[in-house]
Amino acid sequence: MGFCFTIVPCRRKNADHVLNKEQQKHLVHGPLEAPHDLLGMHVGDSGDLEVRALLPDAGTVEIIDLTREPSVSSAVPPLGNEGLFELLIGQRKPFPYRLRVEWKNGLSSEWHDPYSFDPTLEESDLAPFGRGEDPLAYQKLGAHPKFINDVSGYAFAVWAPQANSVSLIGEFNGWNDLRHRMRRLGDSGAWELFVPELASIAQYKYRVFSEEGFQDKADPFAAFSEGPPGNASLTYGFDQYEWGDAEWMESRRELDYRVLPMSVYEMHLGSWRRKKDGSYLSYLELAEELPRYVKGLGFTHVEFLPLSEHPLPASWGYQVSGYFSPTSRFGKPEDLMHLVDALHRAGIGVIMDWVPAHFPRDDFALARFDGRPTYEYADPRMGEHQDWGTLVFDYARPEVRSFLMSSALAWLDRFHVDGLRVDAVASMIYLDYSRKEGEWLPNRFGGRENLEAISLLQRANEEIHHLHPGAIVIAEESTAYPKVTGKVSEKGLGFDFKWNMGWMNDVLEYFNAPPVERAKLAEKLTFGHSYQFSENFVQVFSHDEVVHGKSPMIFKMNLGGEGGVSEQAALLRALYVYMWAWPGKKTLFMGNEFGQTAEWDFDNALDWGLLEHDDHRGLSGLVRDLNKIYCRNQFLGVGDSRPDKFRWIECGDRLPAVFSFLRFGDSSKDTLLVACNFSGEGVSDHRVGVSFPGTWRVVVHSQDKAYGGLLEDVSFDARAESVPDGEWEHSLTFALPSPCVVLLMPQGG
Numbered sequence: 001m002g003f004c005f006t007i008v009p010c011r012r013k014n015a016d017h018v019l020n021k022e023q024q025k026h027l028v029h030g031p032l033e034a035p036h037d038l039l040g041m042h043v044g045d046s047g048d049l050e051v052r053a054l055l056p057d058a059g060t061v062e063i064i065d066l067t068r069e070p071s072v073s074s075a076v077p078p079l080g081n082e083g084l085f086e087l088l089i090g091q092r093k094p095f096p097y098r099l100r101v102e103w104k105n106g107l108s109s110e111w112h113d114p115y116s117f118d119p120t121l122e123e124s125d126l127a128p129f130g131r132g133e134d135p136l137a138y139q140k141l142g143a144h145p146k147f148i149n150d151v152s153g154y155a156f157a158v159w160a161p162q163a164n165s166v167s168l169i170g171e172f173n174g175w176n177d178l179r180h181r182m183r184r185l186g187d188s189g190a191w192e193l194f195v196p197e198l199a200s201i202a203q204y205k206y207r208v209f210s211e212e213g214f215q216d217k218a219d220p221f222a223a224f225s226e227g228p229p230g231n232a233s234l235t236y237g238f239d240q241y242e243w244g245d246a247e248w249m250e251s252r253r254e255l256d257y258r259v260l261p262m263s264v265y266e267m268h269l270g271s272w273r274r275k276k277d278g279s280y281l282s283y284l285e286l287a288e289e290l291p292r293y294v295k296g297l298g299f300t301h302v303e304f305l306p307l308s309e310h311p312l313p314a315s316w317g318y319q320v321s322g323y324f325s326p327t328s329r330f331g332k333p334e335d336l337m338h339l340v341d342a343l344h345r346a347g348i349g350v351i352m353d354w355v356p357a358h359f360p361r362d363d364f365a366l367a368r369f370d371g372r373p374t375y376e377y378a379d380p381r382m383g384e385h386q387d388w389g390t391l392v393f394d395y396a397r398p399e400v401r402s403f404l405m406s407s408a409l410a411w412l413d414r415f416h417v418d419g420l421r422v423d424a425v426a427s428m429i430y431l432d433y434s435r436k437e438g439e440w441l442p443n444r445f446g447g448r449e450n451l452e453a454i455s456l457l458q459r460a461n462e463e464i465h466h467l468h469p470g471a472i473v474i475a476e477e478s479t480a481y482p483k484v485t486g487k488v489s490e491k492g493l494g495f496d497f498k499w500n501m502g503w504m505n506d507v508l509e510y511f512n513a514p515p516v517e518r519a520k521l522a523e524k525l526t527f528g529h530s531y532q533f534s535e536n537f538v539q540v541f542s543h544d545e546v547v548h549g550k551s552p553m554i555f556k557m558n559l560g561g562e563g564g565v566s567e568q569a570a571l572l573r574a575l576y577v578y579m580w581a582w583p584g585k586k587t588l589f590m591g592n593e594f595g596q597t598a599e600w601d602f603d604n605a606l607d608w609g610l611l612e613h614d615d616h617r618g619l620s621g622l623v624r625d626l627n628k629i630y631c632r633n634q635f636l637g638v639g640d641s642r643p644d645k646f647r648w649i650e651c652g653d654r655l656p657a658v659f660s661f662l663r664f665g666d667s668s669k670d671t672l673l674v675a676c677n678f679s680g681e682g683v684s685d686h687r688v689g690v691s692f693p694g695t696w697r698v699v700v701h702s703q704d705k706a707y708g709g710l711l712e713d714v715s716f717d718a719r720a721e722s723v724p725d726g727e728w729e730h731s732l733t734f735a736l737p738s739p740c741v742v743l744l745m746p747q748g749g
Helices: 021-028 123-130 247-253 284-297 331-343 399-417 425-429 451-467 500-511 515-521 523-530 564-581 608-612 614-632 634-639
Strands: 002-005 040-043 048-054 057-066 084-091 095-105 107-113 140-150 153-157 165-170 190-196 203-210 213-217 263-267 301-303 321-327 349-354 419-420 472-475 497-499 539-541 587-591 646-651 658-664 673-677 683-690 696-700 715-721 730-736 739-748
Touching: 021 084, 048 057, 057 084, 095 140, 095 497, 123 399, 140 190, 203 301, 203 321, 247 634, 263 497, 263 614, 284 331, 321 331, 321 399, 331 349, 331 399, 349 399, 399 451, 451 472, 500 515, 500 523, 500 539, 500 564, 515 523, 523 646, 539 634, 564 614, 564 673, 564 730, 564 739, 608 614, 614 696, 614 715, 673 683, 715 730, 730 739
Parallel strands: 263 301, 263 587, 301 349, 349 419, 419 472, 472 497, 497 539, 539 587
Antiparallel strands: 002 057, 040 048, 048 084, 057 095, 095 107, 140 153, 153 190, 165 203, 203 213, 646 658, 658 673, 673 739, 683 730, 696 715, 696 739
8 A cells, every 4th residue: 555644734834835825716716727737746946745636525635655655644624615735745756646535425535636647638739730730630639548657547638729717527526627627738729638547438528618607518529428418428438349341441442433333322320210119229229130121222332311419309410519429329339330340241331421511509519619609600691501500610710620620530430431421512612602692701702612611621532532542422512513523633622422413303303293294394304414424423312302391202203193102103113213224323311212101200210011012012122123233234333424325315305205315334235225204105116226236135124013013024025126216227116104114235234
């Protein structure tokens, strides 16, 4: 046992070695930037060792000398009544020690003094963060487990540049803001403290003091959070999980999905399936079900709506409070790792939605973090998002740029995520987005582009691709902004893919029109080709299309007032075959694969009972087979971004609402003929020009009875005749019922 003696109040007349009243005032009441200068063990001016501790509600405090045996102690009253204790030991070198406390409530504690440790960060460590050039800032800021002098604990660091004091509060100190005062690291704006012997999953927040008072804030860099209603951050270390996806991660480095088939199942984790009592499936429970389901349908990737911690479930995760913290609604971070690992081992890639466009106003989170605008623009003409009532990040502030870049990288580093879909990019890159004249500020050149947001996206994409070869970044960008998927070196934004919102809107307008009106709307299907290859597009029917009164996909199908669900399912099947045959990668929101008949409700599971019915089971089977065809025929993935691999045959100009086109590979057998009839009237012996002679076989027919259609046998072969048709020297004839889309390939292809 070490040598133990009581910390007693100093009664020396020489006040040089005792805290003066002004120092005591700042220590207890603040403001205070350097608590380590006053607390802990120090050599005084006379050479005497001084030990001070600030422990409100302590009855007695003892210091245990870890270099001596045996210990001796006696209790004395504290100095004053505000929890301040001081001991003058005499002339001796500093030594390792622990503090033992008998609290006024009768309990006792013993620990290493936090103020006996040197800083875990230096101001110079944060220089790249302060320049906006640190994509790995999460490795420095936040709470990190560390061993210092063989003592375990957590090192805390928070950026609060305009604060005049910051205290670490939590369950470990009774949420008392005097027990763990943090020190400011020079001009970096960061505050730091090492808390020895602190356990994992301990609740904490930062009490941030400013001229306006104080606020209790969650850690912006927290690795884990408890979520609402407490919204405390949680200490967490990332050494608990052993990954089993090394082969996947290594092979991913060589992948280029621009020339590979990519079919994405978009989903909201909390409403995919639920337990019988209505509660969520956990990450671990999802790991048992989701990989098998997604793989069975042939999707190459799953895309999660945001899994970052968020206070409001109704935001679907898009109003983020924890940019580094997976939501605790479904379990711990290592449980999410297990889910990603299980998907990888099943051969499924993982994409996650990431939201750098805005953040909520909740008092506990980023808003006015240090009493003033910190992460957000100060001017409301830039800092307030008109559509969502949220705040906009200050993309010009270097530390905010580092924060956002490192958030993106943290998901790829820690959770092995394979890609990010960046939400609401248009709202980032346009200063006048959803703003009236006079409600926005132009850039320095007088334009409407947010130059700082653009440069941030470019830098983040470059860092992701440099540090994680093979990872993909997808933009949800709804305007005609050029070169979204262009190289940064060529003034592009550097994304790998862009959601094709224009195609989606046009196609849905077409299928929402009654059959008699479709002849006038041919351009809704043909115009997309004029820009299809200007970007690397993803054709998408997302969550946004099945909420807020837009109706589920199956009920968007307009039959002109005739028929019911079966007929609408037939038209939806035709739409899906058309979508999979059209160039571009694919994304389909959960429930759409089997024709969910209610709008998506984030608070309830999908209606899986629909799969007991032929129409819905047939839709699911069709999506499965479309994915198989798409993934087995590699030329389709290559041709998704190659204009020379697509050719129209007819564009509704010969027969109303009848279309056909070809998709090409590098050999004749790698050819896909797509014939569509959306007119409402069947066509017999329809002639379609083709590029070469031979026999063509049906690979998918949307009216196949196996998918809920009306045709018992669709396995006909059609032989190309030497009958010219338009620019083509050969042609096929076959029946086109309505509605239907038929896919044919050359025999042997």
